[in-house]
Amino acid sequence: MFIAMNHFTVNPDRGHEFEEIWEGRESYLKDLDGFVQFSLLKGDDPGDYISHTIWESRQDFLNWAQSDHFRRAHQQAGPPEGVVEGHPHAKFYEAVIVEQGAGAAVS
Secondary structure (H helix, E strand, O other): OEEEEEEEEEOHHHHHHHHHHHHHOOOOOOOOOOEEEEEEEEOOOOOEEEEEEEEOOHHHHHHHHOOHHHHHHHHOOOOOOOOEOOOOEEEEEEOOOOOOOOOOOOO
16 A cells, blocks of 8 residues: 655635545546545645645556646646745655554455
């Protein structure tokens, strides 16, 4: 399992606007090989957000990052000026240990 995250610092007064932009976007993820899940996470600190994707492998993520789907997703209009403070900060992780609850779907 491979996890890719982008950390965003959002103007705390415009968090709802940031969330609406993500909710209304065309993601192009659902039909990709190896894509497992997307989440937009909101932290406890005002303006703290993370986009979080789970992939079956690093290669599946790299295939997405080099695809036409990726280019189309990132050509969409971003948030208006003043919503996001600075550029997102990306982090990537390989899962070393994964535990699931009894009710979790197993693929």
